[in-house]
Amino acid sequence: MFDVNNLKNCSLPSYDKSQLKAGILHIGIGAFHRAHQVCYIDKLLNLGDKEALKWGYISGTIRTNQKLINDLKENDCQYILSANSESGTTNSVIGALKDAYFAGEGHSDELIKYIATSDIKIITYTITEKGYFVDLSTQKLNLLDDEIIYDIENFNSPKTAIGITVAGLHARKQQNAGAITLLSCDNMPNNGAILKQAILDFAYKIDKELATWIEKNCTFPSSMVDRIVPAVTDETLDSIKKLVDMRDKSAISTEEFSQWVIEDDFANGRPSLEKVGVEFVGDIESFEKLKLTMLNGSHSLIAYLGAYAGLKTVDDVITNKEFYNFIKKYMLEVAAPLVEGLPKEVSTTDYADKLLHRFANPHLKHRTEQIAMDGSKKVPQRWLGSLEYLLDNSRNYDILAIGLAGWILFCGGNDENGNSLQVSDPLQEKYQGIYAQNSSTKDIVKGFLAIDSIFTEKLIKDNNLVDKVEFFIIEIKNNGVIKTLSKVGE
Template structure:
C-alpha cells in the first residue's frame, strides 16, 4: 500500500479540512512536535489559515536526539492523520499545516538559520514540564541541570529549551531583527510567565544586557490548552489506513473535544485562531487554574488509583461506579470551591463535561501514560489545591487520597503483584524512598521530605500529614475498598 504524501492529495479530498489550500511559508517553529501539538495547535493553525490566510506554516522540532519521528513525517511530506475517536465513531482528518520537521541536534544549523529569519514570528512549545529545565523552588533556570550546564559552557550549540531560545533571540538582536513571540502550550502554571523567567535567568548568566532586552521586548503570552491525546497505537495506524487507503506512520488519536485559551499579546502578529474556536483573552489565569485543578488533578488521581487497582484506561476507571462517584465529589466539594472564574464559566457544567469525556470508550487513554512524571505534575495539579483548602480550613480527604495513591504507585507494583515501570525525572530517588518505607507513616514522612515536590509550608503541615497517613493506610488495606470509603 502507498505511503501518505502530498502527491496523493487528490485522493484524500474527503479527509481534508477544505479542498482549498495555498502552501504557506513557515511562520511558526514548534519545539516538541509530539502528538498533542499535532492534534491541537496545528489544527487550529490550519483552520485559521483556511479562513483568513497568512503564512503560518509550521516547522516542528524534536528535541530528544531521535530522528525517527522526523524521518517518518518528512517521508509523508509533513502530512499525518488525526484519528478523532468519539462515542459516535471515528473521524479521520489529514492535516497539512506541518511543512517541515527538524531533529536536534542533527539539524541544529538548519534550526538556527530558520529561527533567525524574520518570517518566523512565533516559537511555540509543548515539551512537558521537565523540558523547561526549571528550578521549582526559584522559578529560574535549573543551573544544576546537566543540559543547562553544558549549554552555558557552549552557548552556540544549545540543546535545552532556555539555551535554544536565548541563542536564537541573541542572533535576532545582533541582526536587528524583531524578536519572535514565545508561546508556551504546556500544562504549567502561568506557563508564559514561567518560561520567561527561565529564559531571562538563563540569558543573564551569559549577557545581562541580552537578558534585559528579552525581559523588555520579547512577548511570552500564557495559554491554557485542553484535548485528550493518547499515545499512538497500532489500532490508530490501522484506522488511518482503512479510512484513507494509504499508510500513515504518524497518526494521532484524540477525543472530539478541544479548547485553547490564549493571552492576546503577539507584537509580530499571529494566525486568526479565534475563527477556529480559540479564546483570545487578557488574562488566562482563571481558565488555566480551573483546568489544572478540575481536569489534570482528577486525571492524575484516576491514573494512580487505577495503576494500583488494575484499571488499564481512564474509561475503564470512570466506569467503576465508586471511582466515578469519588471523582465527582472531589470536583464538586474540594476543587470547585477553590476556583475564582468568570461568571460565564459554569464549573458544574465543566465537571459534567469532564466526566463525559473520561467515559469515552473509544479513546482508550492509558492510565500508565497519565501516571508519568508525577513529581512534576503533583505540585500544580493537586498540591496547589490542597494548599488552597488548607488556607481556607476546609477538608481535602479525596485530594489526599490522590497524593497517597501516587506514593504507593512509586513502589512499582500493582495490588495484584503486576510490576510496571515508573517514569519520572526523580524516579530513582522516589522509588527508593517508597520501596524502603516500612509502613504508611514512614512512607508519608519520606515523601514529604522531598523538597522538589513538597514546599516547606506543606511539608510542615500536620493536617496534611495526618490526611496522607489516613489515605495511605486505607490504600494499603485495599485500593478498591479505599475508593469506596472515600467516594
C-alpha cells in the first residue's frame, strides 16, 4: 500500500473519501474507465460539490483476472493518474472509486446486489463492442452465442455484462428500488440503443413482465467518450514511479485531453458533471460520427498499416511524413464530409488538426497492436459506413481500400519485414483458415470480404472492391507501406 502523504509531484484529493457513497456502478474496470469516467467524478468532488459525495463509483471487472482488483483494494481503491502533454506531465491521486470487485464467472453476486439497491442510480459500461453480443447486421442480441445461452440457462449466476445487468434489474424490480439509467461508454454509434436492445432481448427471454418494467423504468442515453489511454506496462509504472517517488501497481498513464458528451436522458437524477466539462446534449449522433470516423477511423488506419510497416506506436506512425499526409487526407476528404449536424462552433478542420497533434504525443506510447485488437468488431463501425457512402456516390475510396488491404495483411500475422504480429480477434481462427486455404491474393481478399458478420451483402457482392483491395495489397507487398501511401497522400 502506498502512503499518499509520501508522494512527490502529485496532487491529492481535497475531499474526505470516507464520506463518499456509491451512486454509480460500472462494469468493465479497465484503464480507460479509471482515466475517464472516474476522473470526472473526482474533478467534481475536488470542486467541493457536496452533492457529488453520493455519486461515487463501485466498479467491477468480468473479463480480466483478479490482480487489478487486489492492487486497487491494497490502496483503498485510490490510484495515481499521470496525464501527459507536450508541456509536461501532471500526476494526481484519484479517489472517486469507492470500491472494486472481480465479477468473473461465479463471482457476479456483488454486482447484482448493488444493481438492486436504491442508492445506485446509474450503471455505466466499458465492455467493448463484443461485450454487447449484438449482431450489427440485425441490431439484435445474438441469442445463439454460447455465453448468452449460458446466462439464460443459468440466470442466477450470469457471466456476461448483459446477463449480470438483467439479473440485477430483476432483483431491483422485486425490491422496488426505483428507476435507473444504463449508460454505455463504448465506441459505437447509437451505443445507448444497442445496449437497450441487448438488455430487452435478454429480458424477454427471462420474463416479459421484467422486460416491460425495464422499458418503463430504465433509460439508455447514448454517449461519446474520448481520451487516449494506452495499455499499462511495466515501463509505464516505472516512468510514473520516477515522477512521484513511489510505485503504484494500479497507476495509469493518459493524455491531458478528455471529452465526454452525453444525451441528457437520466431516469433518476445525475451528478452535475457539466461543472467539470461534460457536455449534455439532446442529440448526440453528430458527435458520435465525428469521433468514430475521424478519430477511431484514423486510429484503425494507423494501427493496421503502421503495424504492418513495423511501426510500434501511434507517435512513430504519425511523425512519418507520408503517414501524416495520408491520415490527414482521410480525415478531411473521407471522414469530415460525412459528419453533419454539428454545432457551428465545432470545426472538422480544427478537430483534425487537434487529433494529429494528439496522435504525435511522444509520452503516450500507444501501441499499434493494441489498437488493432478486435478488428472484426471495429472495422464495420469505423470504416464501412463511410465506404458504402463513397460507393453509393461514385466517389474515390482508395484510402479505405488501402485500409482494408492493411487489415488483411496484418491479419496474416507478419509485418512487411517478416516479424510476427500479435493478432487478437474473435475471428482469428477464421482469418488463419482463409490464409491456409487460399494461395492467390485475390482469393484471400475474397475470403476476407465474404465474412458476413463484418461486411454487408452489398459490399460482399462488389467485385470492384475486391479488385481494388487486391491491387493495394500487391502494391504494398511490392513497394512497402510508406511508398504506397506517398502516392495517395499527395
